[in-house]
Each structure stands twice: as C-alpha cells, then as structure tokens.
Amino acid sequence: MSDFILAEQADTAIPPTSGCIETTVVDLTRTDSAHDLENSLWLLDLQLPASFCEGKGWQPGQFVMIRPVSWSFEPLWARPFSICMAGNGILRIFFQVVGRGTRAMTKLEPGEQVVVWGPLGNAFSVEPDTPTLLLAGGIGLAPFIGYAWSHPQPDLLFLLLGHRPSVSGYPLHLLPESIARETARQKCEEDIACFVRDLESRIAEYARINGLILACGPHPFLRAVQTMAMQYRARAQLSLENRMACGIGACLGCVTNIAGQELPVKVCTQGPIFRAEDVKLEQAVIDRVKA
Amino acid sequence: MSDFILAEQADTAIPPTSGCIETTVVDLTRTDSAHDLENSLWLLDLQLPASFCEGKGWQPGQFVMIRPVSWSFEPLWARPFSICMAGNGILRIFFQVVGRGTRAMTKLEPGEQVVVWGPLGNAFSVEPDTPTLLLAGGIGLAPFIGYAWSHPQPDLLFLLLGHRPSVSGYPLHLLPESIARETARQKCEEDIACFVRDLESRIAEYARINGLILACGPHPFLRAVQTMAMQYRARAQLSLENRMACGIGACLGCVTNIAGQELPVKVCTQGPIFRAEDVKLEQAVIDRVKA
C-alpha cells in the first residue's frame, strides 16, 4: 500500500507545489457557538490560486502554509493547515484557535491578503476497494473532508470523530452524505475511557478485515492509535502535526525519527503522513509541542 | 506671557494627567480624497475617558500617547498626537500617515481597544486680548482646532495654514466660523517661496503689534518661523514634534537644548511648546527625525 508514501519519504525529489502565492480571503466563518475564543472552530476560504490544481493537483492529507501579510514580523512563521477542500475557486481550511497565530487569523477580513504556499507534503493512501477507517481527533477532521470527496467509493469509509468542543462546531455537513460516521465527545475521564474503548474495537475490527486506517489529530490521540494499531497489527497511517517553520524541507525544525532511516526525516516534505509502525512519537516532543 | 511655560519647563512637578486608560475607537474617517495612503489625513475619535476632563482638564497644545492594543510589539512605542478636541464624550485627534504606526492606525475599527495616556505636556499660552497668529504647517493644524474653540475672543485669531495635500483634506469646518484664515498650498518651489514671503509679512506684522504667534508643524517649518520671529523680535511659541518613546519624562529620548538650561530638557513634559528664542532646533535632529 504505502509505496507512495515511502517514495516521498526517500528525501530525493522535491514534491510538486504551486509555489508561493499571494491570495485573498474570501470568507471566514466561525462554526462553533461557544463563548470562548480559545478552542473555537473556523472555516477559512481563500481564493484558490489558479495554479493550485494544475499539474499533479492536490491530494487529501496534503497541507498549505498560510501567512497573512498583516503579520509583518509577529508571529514570525507561517502556520501549516491541512487542505480541507480545494476546488471551485476556493481553498478551504478548517482551523481551531490554539495560540496567537490562530487567534490572529480570526481577525482576517474578506479581501485581505494572505501568502500561501503548497500543496505540501505527501497524502493519505487511497485504496479504492478497501474498507477505510478515518480517525479524527478534533480538528484532525480537516483533511478527511477532502479525502471523503475524492474517494471513489465513499460508502467504504467510516469516520470516527473524537471531539471536545460541541459536535455542532464540526462541519460534518461538508462530508458526502453517504459516509458512515460516529462522533464521541470527550468531556470527562469517563468519556475518554469510553472513546478509547470504541477506538480499540474499531481498530481491532479493521485489522481483522485488513482494512486501511487513517488518523489525524493531536499527538496523544495519534499515540493511542499507534499503540493499538501495533497491537492488532492494523495498517494505519498517521498524520503528524509537528511544529513547522518553513514547510518545505529547509529548516529541519519539524523532523521526526522513522524506523530504518539513518537521519531524522522532515515531516513537512517526507510526511506529514507516516505508517504507524515506522514513526517514533517521542513523549518529549509531545510534552513540549502540545502544552 | 510665558510664565506658565517656564514653570513647566523647570522640571519639578509632574504635569497632571488622567493616567493610562484603555478606551475604544468610536470612529475613524479619512478626510482627504487623494489616492495614496501615504500622507493621507484622518480624524480619529476615541471614547473620552471620564477622568480626562476632571481636575485641571486639558488645554490646547497638550497631547496624548496612543497605542492600539492590537500592536502587541510592533510597532513598539505608542505615538504622540496633539489633542484636537476633547469633550462631549469624544477625544479627537487629527493625524497624517507618515510611517508604519500611522499606517497601522488607518486599520483601526470602531470598538477596537486603544491604550491612551494624557493629557501630557504644556499648552499654548492664551492671551485673551492679544491678536494671536496661529501658524500651522500641515497636520500642525490639529491643536489649533481646540485652541480656537477655547479662546475667549476667537475673532482675535488668524490662522495661516501651509499645506501640501489638497486643502479639502483639512477639517477647517471644525474651526469656529468667526476665525479668519488663509491657506497656502506648497506644491512647487514657487509656492514655497510665496508661502515663506507670506509667513514673513505676517510675522513682521504681529511683531509690530506685539501680538502672540503660535506655531505647530514639521521641523523645517518651525525653523523658518523661529528665524523670522527672532529677526522681527516677535513673541512666538513653537510646538516641537520630537520622537517620543514614553511621553512622560522617563526615557530622555525626546530632549532638546534650551537656552539657559544646563541639561537638555524633555520635550514631552517640559514642552512640547517652547519660546522661539529659547529652543535650539538642531539641523542634525531635523535631518534624522523627518526624513
């Protein structure tokens, strides 16, 4: 299955991209109805650069780096976001407010200029005839919207979304209707235990039927998925959210250790998607990267 | 006349102020109709802090420091602006875009939070029965709007405004109608020569009648006024626009040399208004401060 991923992870070719483009904000909508700005959920629509779908086009699981022109030097870096959808003239991302960059993004106005580069990184495998389990931890839902639309047999997909903010904030209506789904809110210890049991039984099931498991979400969530996938020998792919300064393989700030690789590999160009059995999700990194 | 000024310039008392207040933007209007943002003219209305008019109140010629909360660390410093008017719940300033701070201020939205401290500095002398000539170099018009309204006999005032952007951008309609005025645009060398001649004949006239001359504007303009005032022995007061980091006498970044003072004096607390005969408008400072 993962030939595609492994090819990219070989660190030879430069993945195709549409380059660095100045585009404009078309729309910004808050999707949740909580009071707090912290952890709020947003859909951001940018004008899709014409070049974006040319050539190889984009594939679900890939991401873009986004930097509003108004940021001058603060924050300094662009921020990486999964492509939620790209088509019909719109590049859409789904984001959550977690820090100063995402907080600043909630101030974006239609017409405002934004620098974007991408599509970047590798993509989730698509196996047209394989039952595929999509595991989304909160905002990790983002790439699965595009994935579901691009899949030739959406009825082979099952989405499990674990979330903390109310489910109403997640744009599940953007998914093709035919996709089976389940959502589980994690408000208390008990919820989490319950969600973990659910996760485990699903992973065990897909391992049994040799299905494909794709996961996207915060580090602790990915670790849980990884552990279970190893335990049940499931075929799982994890999308990592390491901190990125450049997104294009230049800074070596986003690396992770991968089994069988002498040097740490760049998550931005050789990932962000890795096979669960290959990637080392170090505890030290998690503590620091997701406080 | 200048007892008031000299008292402040003695560097003893801390001038009264309403402290540091978080207030909100009520309105921002562009007053000129040029195409370029550079040099554009704006009226900014802030909610007037209740404390602002208490106690000694404010006096025309005084200024405030303004720093939008959204600036985080860029720009770093607040910016000083003359109080154009303060009353009826509104603190109004009139500003021109000259750099990144004023450019950023054109993005202010109603309701946005702004930190303000003031009123700061000394004030123009008011001599109720003296014919008074107000010399405004461009944006230097700002304090004279408040001055004209606060003057007991506005018909003793005459305003001469030299300006580069079209006169329509200057809010002359905010002045009491009874004030005599003349405006002179400086588009070319010839205009400037003509304006300088005009300036000179006015200054000579007010010197003759022992009138009071008040000037506010860019350094080169103040220098011209100073030279002529000295030549004709006119009683003139100049409002300096030195670069300020704190506005309250703490950084010593805004100082100027004053005749008879051992140490350089702080323009923010001991000025910004000085007698023309006292102040040394150094060329070096001008070159650097107004590029």
Next chain:
Amino acid sequence: MNLNVKFAGMELKNPILTASGTFGYGLEFAPYGDLTALGGIVVKGLSWEPRTGNPMPRVAETPCGMLNAIGLQNIGVHRFVEDKLPLLPWSEVPVIANLYACDAEDFARLAEYLADQEGVAALEVNISCPNVQAGGVLFGQDPRQAALVTAAVKAKAGAKPVIVKLSPNVTDITAIAKAAADAGADALALINTLSGMAVDIRTRKPRLANVIGGLSGPAIKPVGLRCVYQVSRAVDLPIIGLGGISSAEDVLEYIMVGAWAVQIGTANFLRPDMAFRIAAQLPGLLEELGVKSWEEFRGKLSI
C-alpha cells in the same frame, strides 16, 4: 501565595522592580499606579556630576525592540538625593540607586555618599562605561575591571547591598559574574542592553547620533533568559533578571531559569502602567499554575 522575596539583605513585597533608565526617577510614574505596589524602584543611572548625555536623536525603534544612546543624562547624585528622593515613598518601597562612573574612585565616591542616605535601599552598579585607562574596554567586559569596581563600591557601601549589573556583550558572562561575586557583590542584575545600531538608507545616516546604542525590549528576551540561566548555575548569588519582560508570564520565565526578582524596562514605554499591571497580574497567574512558593518554582526548569 506570599509574593514576598528576601535576598541580599533586602525584603521586597513582590519580585517586580523597574529597570534603570526606563522609569525616570520613579515620580514620573506616580500618576499611573501606586509606586508602593511595586517590589522596588531602580532609578535612572546617577553620576557624581550632572551629565548632558549624547546628542539627539538618541532613541530608535527596531523590530520588537529599541535602541537607546541616552548617554546617561542625569541630574547628578546630589540633586537626586535632595530633590527626588524625599518625594519618593521610600519607606514603603525600596528605592535602588543605579550608579554610573568611569573609574573605580568615582564609583567609590558615589557609593560613600549614597551609603548615608536612609532612603536608598541598595546600590546597583552599572559597569558598562568604557574604561579609558584600560584602553577603552568596558568595565563590564573584563573580569578584572568588573572585580575592581565591585570591590571599590563594596568597600564604601556600608550596610547597603551592592548589586552589580552585567552586560551581555561578552564572550562568557559567567566569568564576569564570578569576578563580581568574588569581589563581594551581594546580588547580580542582568542583562543590560545588547550593543546594536540602526541606519536610514534615505538620509544615509545612523538613526542614533551616537551611531551605536543599546538594544532592549522583547527582541532580547531570549538572550536575557540564557544569561540568567547560565549565571544562576555558575554563581551562588541571587540574580535579578531582566531583558524584554512585558508580561507576568515573562516574569515567571525569568524566575524559572533562576532569577530571584526581575526588572521591567522598555515595557514601561508600551504603557506607563505596565509594571503595576504586571505586579497585579502575577498572583492570578501563580494561582493558575498552582505555584505555592517561590522556592518551589525558582530555578526549577526541568531539563
């Protein structure tokens, strides 16, 4: 928790001091907050004679920071003691005098004079003056010179604690710190400004008349934290940390890498009530973090 900190013979009601040169003589800030709510006030650098400072312009903005080359303009130590000190609430908040001189004798003379002033709680020695006799190298850039000045001040300071303020413009700040410690310093304050400059390509002139100035503000916080971290592990003296602090979070960052107290500098220019706000916000932040005492938090960076 109790915010009180005791070190070097001083007792501060909280660890928030102000940085010399950014807080005037203290009085300038009285309209913006209650001076006695601060842990202490460090006033503008004082020399024996009044000084006019450098020519203008002497401040410039830089990305997330500023340059200054004020050149130690000040009214001189006598006028400070006579005109300013009596107006300060020194019996309720420690007032620390920052001393500036260009040779050891001058430093000693300042120390001797201030040792007698009841209103002065401690002396902070600014050793960033170039020593002309020693070929123009700054006192603070050479361990022997730093020791010389420290010893001279200490000899005359009587009961007043002596705080030596270190420059980051050195190859090894721990060497200077050790020299000052060995020469008798009671505490160290770091960092002073980084040496920097700015120019204007249109006028083709430096933005400071003095050409070179000192960089301060949020931009330098990483350098300040590193210096405090290094010195706190190398020297057994209480450290006052500063450089770029502009929030209660920043204060705790400095304390976590080893500082006993901190100073708010350039941030006072962002809003004149900054030091008061930070002092007011600190208890809430400590509670949020579950910190119960300074001992449990100070220097407790887990590596």
Next chain:
Amino acid sequence: MNLNVKFAGMELKNPILTASGTFGYGLEFAPYGDLTALGGIVVKGLSWEPRTGNPMPRVAETPCGMLNAIGLQNIGVHRFVEDKLPLLPWSEVPVIANLYACDAEDFARLAEYLADQEGVAALEVNISCPNVQAGGVLFGQDPRQAALVTAAVKAKAGAKPVIVKLSPNVTDITAIAKAAADAGADALALINTLSGMAVDIRTRKPRLANVIGGLSGPAIKPVGLRCVYQVSRAVDLPIIGLGGISSAEDVLEYIMVGAWAVQIGTANFLRPDMAFRIAAQLPGLLEELGVKSWEEFRGKLSI
C-alpha cells in the same frame, strides 16, 4: 545600475546570497523562484559524516525572531556532492559550501575534498562549534582558535575563496575578525546567531530540547549591523553581512555600513520566495535612491 559585485575572487550577479541552514540544499527553493536569479546560494552546514542533529523540539518562535538548535543535521559532504550538487545550477549561480567540524584537521579534510569540486564556488567556515580540546570554548569565540581553523582550511582550499563566518557572542568581534584575516581568510561573513533560550512556564521545560539555541530573524538586525560596521572599519577584507534581513531596504542598510554582499536567512521562512523577491526589488529601490554604483554607496554612512 549594474548589480554585479566582485570580491574574494568571486563574481556575483547581485549581492543577494542565502544564509546557511535556512535555504536547505538550495533545491528545496527551486519551486519558488529562479535559483539563478540569486547572487549565490550558501547551503546547509556540511560535516564529513552525516549528522543526526539535536533532539526535538529544535525550533521556537520568539518576538520578531526565532531560536534554533538544529545541531547541524546534514547528509554529510559526500552525499551533498554526489546527490545534491549535480542538481544545482552551479554553472550559473555560485554555490557556497558551509563547513562544520570540531577540530582543525576535520575542517582541513572537508576543505581538501571540496577544493576539487567544480560546482563549489567558495567555502564558508562555520566556527561556532565548541572546541572540546580547548575547554569547550567555541572556535569562533577565541582569536587563536579562529586563526587556527582559518589557516587549516586555507591551506587545503586551493583556489577556492575561504569565507570565515563569525559569531556575535564575543566581547570584541573585531579581534576575531583580525585573527581570521591574518590567518588568510578571503572574506568574512557575519553574523551567526545570538546565543539565547526560551522556556514554557506551563510545562516547566525549555522550548528547545537542547535548552540553548541560536537567535535569528528581524530581532537581531541591530546587532548584525553593528558587527558589520565595526568589522568593516577594523579589517580590510570584504564582508558578507547578515542577521535579520527581510527586505531590500535591509539589504542596503547592511551595504551602507560596509557589507559587499548579504545573506537572507530566517526571512526565507516568512515566505519561500523571499530571497527572490528581495533580489527582484533591489534594482527599483536603488533607482529610487539614486544610487549609481556600489562603490558610491558601500560603507558610505555619513556620521
């Protein structure tokens, strides 16, 4: 005007180079601009053997800047020469190899190997490795060590120009510059990063696993300008200036204080077409300022 600059045996079509470690091996940026439009490309620091670098996390944002402690992860000089160099348009744009080693012999070995590579236009020597034999002080912080490394590289570099890259974390950068000049350096590049750190009060951990890292970006521009200014007046060698450059204006600031060329570093992360944009904007800015030649502008700061 003609943007061409010649120095140290190199001819650049414009003074815009990229800074080592911020531009990968060059190829990463090919999708974002025409590599041959740059004055030159300085690639990631190369060691003899591949290096894994430091543990994660190894980058952190700071006010107007960033910290990195990548620890020189690289594929080793051989794989660079075999896999990367042939793909770079080195016949049209000078490719400069940045060398990293921890003793003089290792540096010499790297220089010898690269001296034979047609595609390498020059060698840039990164002397910010701590010399364990010399008690852990960095090569770049001690004039004698700097001279040692420079001489060792120069002896084996053959016709390749040798650029020595200086650290700002020193008491007197001109002393190191002079030592490198006397030891035969053909040009100097400055500055490397400032030593700094960042911590997280919630996790109570440093933000870099390595604890201490290098500060770069707009925040440090004033320090870079000051260093270039000082060194250009102290040493008669061409200087490549860097530190915080993020616009064509910044480029001219560095040239006005004495640089012959510049490097774009951290700003490449703000947008990957940054170096190309700056190179494209430079002619217009020079015209606006009325500059007719580099000679008339370089170092022409009027004091």
